[in-house]
Structure formats: C-alpha cells, structure tokens
Amino acid sequence: MSTTAPKRLANLWDDAKAASMSEPERLVYRSNLLGSDKRVTNYGGGNTSSKIFQKDPLTGQDVEVLWVKGSGGDSASIKLDGFSTLYMDKLRALKGLYRGLEHEDEMVGYLPHATFNLNPRAASIDTPLHAYVNRPFVDHMHPDAIIAIAASKNSKELTSQIFGDTIGWLPWKKPGFELGLWLGKFCEENPNAKGLILESHGLFTWGDTPKECYETTIGIINQAIEWFEQQTEGKTIFGGEAVKSLPAADRRAIAAKLMPKIRGLISEDSHKLGHFDDSDAVLEFVNSNNLRPLAALGTSCPDHFLRTKIRPLVIEFDPANPDVDAVIAKIPEDIAAYRVDYQAYYDRCKHDNSPAVRDPNAVVYLMPGVGMFTFAKDKATARISGEFYVNAINVMRGASTVSTYVGLPEQEAFDIEYWLLEEAKLARMPKPKSLAGQIALVTGGAGGIGKATAIRLLREGACVVLADIDETALANATEELGKAFGADFVRPVIVNVTKEEAVISGFAHAVVEFGGLDILVSNAGLASSAPIEETTLELWNKNMDILSTGYFLVSREAFRLFRKQKIGGNVVFVASKNGLAASPNASAYCTAKAAEIHLARCLALEGAAEQIRVNTVNPDAVLRGSKIWAGEWLEQRASTYKTDKEGLEDMYRERSLLKRSVFPEDIAEAIYFFASDASAKSTGNIINVDAGNAQSFTR
Numbered sequence: 256m257s258t259t260a261p262k263r264l265a266n267l268w269d270d271a272k273a274a275s276m277s278e279p280e281r282l283v284y285r286s287n288l289l290g291s292d293k294r295v296t297n298y299g300g301g302n303t304s305s306k307i308f309q310k311d312p313l314t315g316q317d318v319e320v321l322w323v324k325g326s327g328g329d330s331a332s333i334k335l336d337g338f339s340t341l342y343m344d345k346l347r348a349l350k351g352l353y354r355g356l357e358h359e360d361e362m363v364g365y366l367p368h369a370t371f372n373l374n375p376r377a378a379s380i381d382t383p384l385h386a387y388v389n390r391p392f393v394d395h396m397h398p399d400a401i402i403a404i405a406a407s408k409n410s411k412e413l414t415s416q417i418f419g420d421t422i423g424w425l426p427w428k429k430p431g432f433e434l435g436l437w438l439g440k441f442c443e444e445n446p447n448a449k450g451l452i453l454e455s456h457g458l459f460t461w462g463d464t465p466k467e468c469y470e471t472t473i474g475i476i477n478q479a480i481e482w483f484e485q486q487t488e489g490k491t492i493f494g495g496e497a498v499k500s501l502p503a504a505d506r507r508a509i510a511a512k513l514m515p516k517i518r519g520l521i522s523e524d525s526h527k528l529g530h531f532d533d534s535d536a537v538l539e540f541v542n543s544n545n546l547r548p549l550a551a552l553g554t555s556c557p558d559h560f561l562r563t564k565i566r567p568l569v570i571e572f573d574p575a576n577p578d579v580d581a582v583i584a585k586i587p588e589d590i591a592a593y594r595v596d597y598q599a600y601y602d603r604c605k606h607d608n609s610p611a612v613r614d615p616n617a618v619v620y621l622m623p624g625v626g627m628f629t630f631a632k633d634k635a636t637a638r639i640s641g642e643f644y645v646n647a648i649n650v651m652r653g654a655s656t657v658s659t660y661v662g663l664p665e666q667e668a669f670d671i672e673y674w675l676l677e678e679a680k681l682a683r684m685p686k687p688k689s690l691a692g693q694i695a696l697v698t699g700g701a702g703g704i705g706k707a708t709a710i711r712l713l714r715e716g717a718c719v720v721l722a723d724i725d726e727t728a729l730a731n732a733t734e735e736l737g738k739a740f741g742a743d744f745v746r747p748v749i750v751n752v753t754k755e756e757a758v759i760s761g762f763a764h765a766v767v768e769f770g771g772l773d774i775l776v777s778n779a780g781l782a783s784s785a786p787i788e789e790t791t792l793e794l795w796n797k798n799m800d801i802l803s804t805g806y807f808l809v810s811r812e813a814f815r816l817f818r819k820q821k822i823g824g825n826v827v828f829v830a831s832k833n834g835l836a837a838s839p840n841a842s843a844y845c846t847a848k849a850a851e852i853h854l855a856r857c858l859a860l861e862g863a864a865e866q867i868r869v870n871t872v873n874p875d876a877v878l879r880g881s882k883i884w885a886g887e888w889l890e891q892r893a894s895t896y897k898t899d900k901e902g903l904e905d906m907y908r909e910r911s912l913l914k915r916s917v918f919p920e921d922i923a924e925a926i927y928f929f930a931s932d933a934s935a936k937s938t939g940n941i942i943n944v945d946a947g948n949a950q951s952f953t954r
C-alpha cells in the first residue's frame with residue numbers, strides 16, 4: 256500500500272540456506288525474513304512460533320516445546336535468545352487453572368512455571384495465542400493491508416469476500432489467555448483454514464512446515480494488497496486534497512522553527528526527542544479533506560496505539576498563507592487543550608485499580624502542507640512512533656476507501672494503554688542514563704577531543720550531532736559511533752563555524768534531526784605558533800575567526816534555541832591553558848583563547864536567569880588523537896621548546912606538577928561533568944585539565 260515500495264512482497268525463502276539449519280534456527284530465519292519488510296509487521300510488532308520436539312534435560316525423553324518470540328525484541332533482528340521456550344504439556348495444563356475472563360491476567364504469572372531448559376527470556380502475553388493453535392508453525396503479523404481489512408466497519412464480510420474459507424475472522428478481543436482459547440477453538444472447528452484475521456488487530460497464519468507457514472503469510476498479504484489495488488484504483492483518497500505541500504526546503508525550515516517550541520512545552524518533566532517525517536504517505540494524509548475526522552478516530556491495531564497514543568494533535572496551518580509565527584504563538588494553547596482532553600479521556604475510562612495518569616502530551620503532531628512530528632523519550636522511540644503512525648495512515652487509507660474506517664473503541668484503547676501488565680512491564684524498564692533525552696552538538700566533533708567527548712556523552716544516553724568541516728573525518732566518525740551506539744543516536748553536519756549562514760543552517764539541521772538542543776560543546780579549533788613580528792594579519796584573523804568569532808556564532812544559535820525551548824541549556828567551551836597562562840611565540844592563539852574564556856563568563860551572566868549554564872574546560876598538551884598536532888603546530892612548538900617531535904610529549908608531561916600526560920578522554924570527562932546534573936549549580940566556572948600548571952591556576 257506504500258506509494259514508494261514495490262507493490263508485491265517478495266518470497267525470500269531460500270531452500271538451500273534453510274536446509275542447513277536446525278529447527279530453532281529456521282524459526283529465527285523465518286522471523287528475520289518477515290520482519291525485514293515493514294509492510295509485513297512494524298518494529299517490535301507481531302510474533303512467530305514453532306513447536307519443536309527436543310530432549311528434556313531432566314528425563315532425556317523427547318518433549319514438545321513451544322519456541323515463541325519473547326517479550327520485547329524485533330522480528331527483523333531477533334536471535335535465538337529472543338525466544339522463550341515452554342513445555343507444551345504444561346501450557347495445555349494451564350487451561351485447567353483458568354478461572355474466566357475477569358481473571359485472565361493472572362495466567363501470565365503461570366507462564367514461568369512452564370519454562371523449558373531454564374530459559375531466562377520472559378514469555379509474552381501472546382504465548383497462549385500460539386500455544387493453542389493446533390499447528391506446528393504459526394505467524395502473527397501486523398500487515399497494513401490486513402489491518403485495513405480488520406479496521407473496516409464490515410471487516411468480517413470483507414474477509415470472506417477476499418479470502419473465502421481460506422482465512423477466518425474473529426471479533427476484537429484484547430490479547431491474552433481468552434483470545435488464545437478462541438484461536439484454538441477456531442482451528443479445531445476449521446481444519447482447512449490457513450489462518451484468520453483478528454478484528455482491529457492483525458493476521459494469524461500457520462503451516463505444517465516453516466516454509467509453508469512463511470509462504471502462506473506472504474501470499475495472504477499479497478492477496479490483500481492486490482485486492483486493495485483493484486478496489487482503490489481511480490477512487491478519491493482521504494476525501495481528496497485540501498491543501499498543497501510546501502517545497503521540501505520550506506517544510507524543513509518550518510520544522511526547525513516549530514520542533515524546539517513543541518519540545519520545550521512537552522519536556523517539563525523529562526526531555527523528549529523529536530522526529531520529522533514528510534514522506535509522501537504522510538503528506539497525502541495531512542493535506543487531505545478527511546485529516547481531522549480520521550485523526551480524531553485514533554488508531555486500530557493495539558501495537559499502533561501503544562506507540563501513538565489515543566489520537567494525534569492536528570496543528571492548524573494554511574500552507575497557502577504560511578504564518579509560522581502565528582502557529583508558534585498558538586501552539587501552547589493547542590498543547591494545553593490536548594492535555595485537558597487526555598485527562599478527560601483518562602477520567603472517563605479509568606478503573607479503581609488503574610495506574611496513575613501518565614504523560615498527557617501528544618506523541619504525534621500533524622501539520623498540513625508540512626508533515627508529521629513525533630516526540631518520545633528517546634530518538635528511536637520517536638522514530639518508531641512515526642513509523643507506526645505511517646502504518647496507521649496506510650490502514651486508514653485502505654479502510655476508508657473501500658469501507659468505513661473504525662478506530663479502536665476508547666475504552667478498549669484505555670484498557671490496553673493502562674493495562675496492569677503493561678504497567679508492570681514499564682516498571683521493569685532500566686533506570687534512564689544521566690543524559691537520556693538530551694541533545695548535544697559538538698563542534699570539531701570528528702577530532703580527538705570532539706570524538707572522545709561525543710563518546711562520553713553517548714555512553715550516558717545523549718544524542719549527539721557531530722559538527723565538523725572535515726567531510727572525510729566526519730563521515731568516518733559518524734560511521735564509527737553509529738555502529739557503537741546505534742544510528743539513531745548520531746548525526747553529522749558540515750559546519751564552518753566562521754560562517755554565519757553555515758552555523759545557522761547547521762543548527763537548523765540538528766534541530767530537525769532531534770527536535771532541539773540541550774548541550775553545546777564548542778570545541779572547533781586550530782593552533783598556530785609564530786613570534787609576534789612573524790605573525791601575519793591573516794594568521795591573526797584566522798585565530799580570531801575560529802576561536803573567537805566561531806565560538807560567538809555557535810553560542811548565539813544555542814542561546815536562541817535554549818530560549819525558544821525554555822527548559823534551560825548547557826554550553827561548554829573547550830578553551831586552553833593558554834587562555835590563562837601566556838605562552839611564547841603564540842600571541843594570536845593565546846589571545847583568541849583568552850577571548851573564549853571571557854566570552855564564556857559573559858554568557859554565564861546572560862543565561863543564568865533562564866538556567867542556561869556556561870562553563871569552560873582548559874586542556875593543555877593533548878597530543879594523542881588531536882588534529883591540531885597533525886600539522887605545523889607540532890613542529891613549531893617543538894622548535895619553541897628546543898626539542899623534537901618525539902620529545903615534546905615527554906617535555907609537557909615533565910613540566911606538569913603531576914608529571915602525567917593528558918589525553919582526549921580526560922578532557923571529555925571534564926566536559927561531561929559540566930554537561931551533566933553533577934554540576935547543576937555551576938556556571939561561569941573553569942576546569943583546567945593540564946596535569947597541574949601553576950601559571951594557569953584561576954585563583
């Protein structure tokens with residue numbers, strides 16, 4: 256149903272590859288194939304299973320074991336350890352303990368007692384749905400084309416019309432033990448069926464071999480895709496186009512202006528990360544006549560709903576008369592109204608034992624002519640929430656074109672969102688890292704100190720924008736850190752800090768990628784050495800441009816963002832011991848570094864009232880990994896101190912009070928201190944990381 260993806264799902268099964276695998280390995284293989292295409296299932300959605308005979312580690316007898324995707328994890332990347340394993344005889348015995356629908360949640364507590372081979376992977380709530388299907392191999396997927404049928408008003412009739420007796424249908428039922436019994440009963444009564452559609456939920460398919468199961472899943476989805484193509488051809492989609500999209504550059508410019516404002520308004524309790532999507536599927540929906548009535552209905556599939564909340568917030572905007580300032584002025588009112596509406600939804604639907612109301616802010620923000628913003632506790636979740644809403648758009652597109660789209664009933668939606676089992680799952684989540692939800696921009700990010708700083712901030716959960724002028728080094732650093740910490744956490748941007756427009760556009764790029772900014776590490780630098788009479792005006796100006804003007808330009812953009820967000824901010828300057836202590840034959844460099852330090856003091860005064868902290872780290876003699884030592888500076892300083900390149904580091908170490916070398920990681924540690932809440936009551940301060948130098952003592 257996507258306008259950009261191939262129309263049919265490919266059959267990716269490779270007999271030769273599968274033949275060499277064990278049965279559990281074939282389950283992983285099948286799962287990875289299915290999860291590789293988001294038209295089959297969304298991130299983390301759906302599950303697969305195989306009933307496999309294995310030797311009991313205690314008795315040595317062959318027993319039937321259910322391998323089923325465990326709680327959490329993603330089909331596209333799941334490995335063997337992502338599956339829970341349970342004795343089938345014990346799962347069947349659980350039927351005798353079931354006390355009825357009002358007690359079905361207690362059945363989850365029995366699942367660990369059925370664990371095979373001490374597998375630590377927790378079984379998911381969907382385990383009974385697989386256990387009680389009397390077929391050895393089962394897939395449960397959330398394909399857009401199938402959910403479009405499941406979310407139609409006449410979904411039962413459409414299922415019969417499209418698939419005949421091959422695919423059955425069951426009415427909506429929240430996932431759990433009762434639904435597992437329903438599935439088992441259906442299979443017993445319909446032995447020739449290859450699967451069924453669950454209303455407002457998704458698809459179950461099965462087979463006698465892993466390949467048969469996989470090919471049935473792919474075939475049924477392709478059948479639905481083909482049917483929708485035939486039924487929607489020539490028809491008006493979403494009631495037709497109401498407005499035109501703005502040009503791509505204008506859409507991103509608006510996102511750069513609006514996202515920090517939204518982020519600030521919804522980050523009072525914890526900082527949020529943003530994601531922007533202006534894909535064709537999103538623009539078709541947000542530009543349509545039926546945007547508002549369809550958006551108000553919310554999503555249907557439980558997986559979609561858990562990621563996107565009860566409904567999105569539609570931002571009123573006319574792209575033909577694009578008054579962005581008016582939108583920014585009104586957005587606090589819109590967000591406040593959404594919170595009131597969300598509280599009313601909670602109050603209407605809550606039970607005596609419901610968990611307390613959670614974050615009342617929207618996750619999804621839809622803007623005609625521009626696209627979709629999604630915000631969540633981390634970048635991956637924000638991105639995935641956007642992907643889920645695109646799934647929901649695809650579902651609404653199909654269902655509303657061939658029938659009437661039906662969202663999940665409000666009470667059912669609430670009972671999933673505030674499910675006690677879901678609350679227990681949230682309570683088990685690990686404590687957030689110290690910089691979780693924070694966005695940092697590091698200038699000179701591809702160099703030694705810059706990259707070490709990025710690594711330190713990433714280790715604490717921050718998202719990092721690496722800004723540098725060296726394209727090759729930037730690409731290499733981005734690839735390295737993306738592999739180490741995840742691509743969602745790292746973004747590159749080419750920035751020449753001496754050029755005003757380059758700085759402005761670089762910060763705008765960072766904002767669109769992550770939603771705003773919390774930490775600026777101003778680290779871009781150079782080094783030069785020459786006696787005063789040999790210091791050219793060009794050399795003097797180059798030092799001032801990069802080390803003074805450059806620090807001013809990036810700080811100004813950071814302050815503009817911090818003040819727009821109104822949630823504080825953090826600036827850390829990487830200056831130098833030479834900004835406090837004079838050094839021979841380096842007047843341009845020392846003077847520019849002194850200017851940095853004094854600029855930081857001035858900014859600390861300006862930002863304090865709005866909780867914008869500005870501090871300085873002064874390194875000295877960081878040779879290893881530093882790009883400034885790769886050029887003439889190394890030779891120049893060696894000449895000044897009458898030594899050679901090899902002896903310079905020894906010289907610096909021996910002249911320090913502590914007789915220790917200073918490395919990029921040492922500077923990064925000091926930067927992290929200033930960037931974190933560990934220094935929450937510090938601004939206008941300086942930390943020297945120079946192994947001790949009496950000349951640079953600040954008192």
